[in-house]
Amino acid sequence: xxxxxxxxxxxxxxxxxxxxxxxxxxxxxxxxxxxxxxxxxxxxxxxxxxxxxxxxxxxxxxxxxxxxxxxxxxxxxxxxxxxxxxxxxxxxxxxxxxxxxxxxxxxxxxxxxxxxxxxxxxxxxxxxxxxxxxxxxxxxxxxxxxxxxxxxxxxxxxxxxxxxxxxxxxxxxxxxxxxxxxxxxxxxxxxxxxxxxxxxxxxxxxxxxxxxxxxxxxxxxxxxxxxxxxxxxxxxxxxxxxxxxxxxxxxxxxxxxxxxxxxxxxxxxxxxxxxxxxxxxxxxxxxxxxxxxxxxxxxxxxxxxxxxxxxxxxxxxxxxxxxxxxxxxxxxxxxxxxxxxxxxxxxxxxxxxxxxxxxxxxxxxxxxxxxxxxxxxxxxxxxxxxxxxxxxxxxxxxxxxxxxx
Amino acid sequence: xxxxxxxxxxxxxxxxxxxxxxxxxxxxxxxxxxxxxxxxxxxxxxxxxxxxxxxxxxxxxxxxxxxxxxxxxxxxxxxxxxxxxxxxxxxxxxxxxxxxxxxxxxxxxxxxxxxxxxxxxxxxxxxxxxxxxxxxxxxxxxxxxxxxxxxxxxxxxxxxxxxxxxxxxxxxxxxxxxxxxxxxxxxxxxxxxxxxxxxxxxxxxxxxxxxxxxxxxxxxxxxxxxxxxxxxxxxxxxxxxxxxxxxxxxxxxxxxxxxxxxxxxx
Numbered sequence: 001x002x003x004x005x006x007x008x009x010x011x012x013x014x015x016x017x018x019x020x021x022x023x024x025x026x027x028x029x030x031x032x033x034x035x036x037x038x039x040x041x042x043x044x045x046x047x048x049x050x051x052x053x054x055x056x057x058x059x060x061x062x063x064x065x066x067x068x069x070x071x072x073x074x075x076x077x078x079x080x081x082x083x084x085x086x087x088x089x090x091x092x093x094x095x096x097x098x099x100x101x102x103x104x105x106x107x108x109x110x111x112x113x114x115x116x117x118x119x120x121x122x123x124x125x126x127x128x129x130x131x132x133x134x135x136x137x138x139x140x141x142x143x144x145x146x147x148x149x150x151x152x153x154x155x156x157x158x159x160x161x162x163x164x165x166x167x168x169x170x171x172x173x174x175x176x177x178x179x180x181x182x183x184x185x186x187x188x189x190x191x192x193x194x195x196x197x198x199x200x201x202x203x204x205x206x207x208x209x210x211x212x213x214x215x216x217x218x219x220x221x222x223x224x225x226x227x228x229x230x231x232x233x234x235x236x237x238x239x240x241x242x243x244x245x246x247x248x249x250x251x252x253x254x255x256x257x258x259x260x261x262x263x264x265x266x267x268x269x270x271x272x273x274x275x276x277x278x279x280x281x282x283x284x285x286x287x288x289x290x291x292x293x294x295x296x297x298x299x300x301x302x303x304x305x306x307x308x309x310x311x312x313x314x315x316x317x318x319x320x321x322x323x324x325x326x327x328x329x330x331x332x333x334x335x336x337x338x339x340x341x342x343x344x345x346x347x348x349x350x351x352x353x354x355x356x357x358x359x360x361x362x363x364x365x366x367x368x369x370x371x372x373x374x375x376x377x378x379x380x381x382x383x384x385x386x387x388x389x390x391x392x393x394x395x396x397x398x399x400x401x402x403x404x405x
Numbered sequence: 406x407x408x409x410x411x412x413x414x415x416x417x418x419x420x421x422x423x424x425x426x427x428x429x430x431x432x433x434x435x436x437x438x439x440x441x442x443x444x445x446x447x448x449x450x451x452x453x454x455x456x457x458x459x460x461x462x463x464x465x466x467x468x469x470x471x472x473x474x475x476x477x478x479x480x481x482x483x484x485x486x487x488x489x490x491x492x493x494x495x496x497x498x499x500x501x502x503x504x505x506x507x508x509x510x511x512x513x514x515x516x517x518x519x520x521x522x523x524x525x526x527x528x529x530x531x532x533x534x535x536x537x538x539x540x541x542x543x544x545x546x547x548x549x550x551x552x553x554x555x556x557x558x559x560x561x562x563x564x565x566x567x568x569x570x571x572x573x574x575x576x577x578x579x580x581x582x583x584x585x586x587x588x589x590x591x592x593x594x595x596x597x598x599x600x601x602x603x604x605x606x607x608x609x610x611x612x613x614x615x616x617x618x619x620x621x622x623x624x625x626x627x628x629x630x631x632x633x634x635x636x637x638x639x640x641x642x643x644x645x646x647x648x649x650x651x652x653x654x655x656x657x658x659x660x661x662x663x664x665x666x667x668x669x670x671x
Contacts, residue, residue: 027511027538029468031563031588033570172474178465185467190589192565289512289538290465302486303516304464 018206020326026205028292032185035192040207042112047214056107063136064093064103066218070226070383075353076366080373083381085235086356086366087223087251089388096359096388097219097247098129098200104215106133109196116195120144120184122177122243123314123361124156125388126200131165141165144183146176149313152396174307177243177317181291201244202321205292209249209321216250223383224254235383237262237372241365242335243279243315245324247387256332265324266368268310269337275300279308281320282328282335290319296328311340311400312360314388338364346370347390347397359388360397408555412504413532413580416455417615417636425669426632427455429617430662431508431641433476434459434493435485437648443496445648445655450503452659453666457497458535458639461490461509468537470592472642476649487513487522491529498530506559508535514547523550533557533580541574548577559583564604572611581615581637582608586622592642594621598630605635625668632669640665 018024028036046052060066068091073084089097102119109117117139121127127143134141143160147169150157160167173179181203188197202209202216220238227235238255240248242265255261270278278284281296288297290305298306298318310316327333338346343360346367351357358366362385369384390397420427430449435442446457462477462485469477487509494505507526514522514536526534534556539547544558551558557580562571565588575582586601587594601618608616617637622628624643631638647661648654 025543026540027543028540029537029563030540030561030570030574031468031565031585033540034565034567037567172471173464173478182465182467186470186590189468192588288515289510291467292538297512299512299516301516302488303513304481305512 018210020323021329023293023295023322023325024206024209025294026292027289027294028205029189031189032192035188036205036207038112042108043207043211046108046111052107052111056104059103060218064099065091067222068092070223070230073354076350076370079353080370082373082377082379084369084373085227085231085381085383086386087219087383088386089219089247090356090358090362090386094125094129094132095391096125096129097216097250098126099132100218100250101200101212101215101246102126102129102133102198105196105198105211106130106137106139109198110137110139112196114194114196115139116191117141117198118144118184118187118195119198119200120177120180121200122146122149122180122316123312123359124149124153124160124392125314127165127167128156128159130198130200131160131163134165135163142187143167144170144180144187146174146180147171148175149177152313153392155395156392176308177313178305178319185291201246202249202323203244203291203293203319209293209323212246213249213253213323216246217253219247219250219385220252220254223251227383231381233381234258234261236380237264237377237382239264239266239365239369239372239382240385241266241315241361241387242282242320242324243268243317243361244319245321247385249321249323251385252327252333263327263333264368264372265333265335266364267335267337268312268315268364269339270309271340276307277309278337279310279316279318280337281318282324283337293322295322295325296320311343312364314359314361315364336368338367342367344397344400347393356386357390357394358386359390360393362387363390409527409530409532410555410557410580412502413456413506413557416504417581420455421636424671426635426671427617427637428453428628428662428666428669429456429458429506429637429639430454430644431458431460431639432644433473433480434461434490435480435483436476436645437479437654439483439485439489442493445658446493446497447500448655448659449662450501452662454503454662456504456506458506458508459490459494461487461507461513463510463513466510468590470590470642472645472649473591476645487517491525494526494529494531504532505530506533506535507531508537511536511539519546520550523554523556527554527556531556533559535559535561535583537561541577561585562604562608564588564600568607571607575608575612578612578614581617582612583639584608584616584618584635586618586620589620591620593623597621597627601631602634625664628665628668632671638669
């Protein structure tokens with residue numbers, strides 16, 4: 001058999017659940033396979049269990065503060081020439097959308113009888129959300145966080161500790177989010193019976209990309225209804241930042257069937273297009289396998305995972321959720337990048353003109369929305385997922401501003 | 406041309422005929438020194454190892470403990486590539502007919518090109534591939550390419566494998582079945598034999614191909630214990646630890662392999 005024949009054969013794997021076109025799957029060590037099946041079954045049960053669903057829904061209202069508002073950013077809209085609407089996930093409890101998936105999974109883990117929760121975190125928002133849910137549910141929480149991120153997100157480390165979570169610094173590799181995920185997997189492999197791995201994004205082996213997307217889809221469901229109720233029409237564009245891609249999948253998902261709505265994911269352009277200078281997997285990466293899924297990955301020609309750079313710790317990741325890879329390949333969504341400088345500018349501008357300090361992650365989405373308003377969307381309407389608030393970033397941004405002064 | 410996989414089958418048959426378990430050390434490609442790797446590998450095989458697992462270094466080895474992680478990092482910093490590992494295999498293969506295996510993550514194989522990699526590995530004299538982040542569900546493409554080149558794709562089973570998974574893994578297994586001794590990453594542990602034995606027994610019920618045990622085996626005593634119920638023992642981190650020591654570590658490493666080999670009698 002020639003190599004081209006072999007490579008072009010469809011694999012049996014692509015018929016399995018957990019695949020989004022050519023992407024996804026379960027590239028996990030055998031030690032974890034039974035646990036993944038267990039998670040898959042538990043999730044299937046929860047999806048159809050009225051007790052679970054009503055408990056989740058009650059806590060979304062009383063604990064998280066859902067639905068989060070939709071805000072018409074009047075000043076930005078006037079300046080750039082299109083109506084910019086911000087979905088205020090920054091107003092959710094703990095200050096970011098991460099709480100949506102942490103709550104859904106935390107409740108499920110408790111039902112499964114798992115008393116120990118493992119989580120990874122980049123910017124610290126998912127770590128904080130996990131620590132929060134664990135405190136509320138009385139579960140032990142262990143959070144892996146890159147040593148580099150611990151330094152730039154000291155406030156979030158304190159918040160996690162305050163809520164009783166154990167934060168373990170990760171010094172291996174590049175000491176950022178990807179290495180924290182490696183360590184979290186290693187912990188899970190060793191403690192799989194009593195532990196649940198609460199993944200914070202739409203990444204990892206099946207069922208995580210589907211399950212986390214479903215928990216985050218509440219963002220898009222609410223926003224879609226809010227647009228129809230208050231504006232009377234769907235937005236022309238939906239814009240969200242993409243690191244692993246959970247806030248973007250969450251807001252995109254309910255709009256995927258609305259062909260008139262353009263979906264735009266904004267990745268971290270960092271300081272440039274060279275390998276190691278950005279974290280834009282969909283813009284600059286190639287197909288590969290990382291952290292349990294086939295997806296676009298930033299890597300060198302030998303298949304070694306690349307180092308990444310972004311001013312935003314939450315976007316600083318060399319992979320991306322497999323469903324985004326599928327949305328890109330199928331053409332349903334478009335992925336672009338915004339660099340550090342543009343994101344910092346949007347961070348300052350949104351603070352000054354709207355009185356909202358956005359997370360540096362979300363500032364990437366706002367920066368692109370403003371450019372879009374100016375160039376292609378004149379007179380149209382743009383829905384932006386304001387995925388988190390920027391309080392966690394103010395020290396870092398102050399340092400950058402002082403340095404540049 | 407005979408299938409390269411046969412060298413591995415013959416090694417197990419030979420060990421079995423001598424009432425021994427096959428000793429299979431793991432050595433990260435290009436570690437500790439790329440320039441001395443081939444000599445070291447040959448010395449280890451000559452000291453009594455029955456086969457050698459050459460680790461293809463990866464930036465993000467999910468299933469490895471600190472020792473092997475560091476060795477891979479060091480090899481990558483020294484510039485070791487999959488092509489270098491193929492070259493090591495080719496050179497080792499000209500010096501000894503003992504079987505060589507490649508162990509590593511899937512992404513470097515994908516980046517090389519699955520079919521191209523399998524053909525090159527077979528050409529270099531490699532007998533089998535172990536890809537720990539590729540469960541049997543996702544192996545279709547690799548298995549087709551590997552078998553076309555005469556390579557085994559080694560199946561792993563773990564203490565956590567359900568009976569159904571274990572049966573399905575053994576159904577597609579060729580070469581040998583790799584029993585992971587404990588739930589955890591690679592690295593020395595106590596009581597390996599106690600947790601490994603039931604896994605081996607479960608595998609024996611569904612297949613007749615050889616069964617080897619790996620993860621956590623660090624000394625002759627454990628080798629002796631595991632050899633009583635398994636056809637092969639795989640030793641990785643303990644060897645890497647010895648080779649990580651400052652100074653000339655080759656002497657102690659060769660001595661260590663000799664001691665382990667003596668402990669393989671069944």
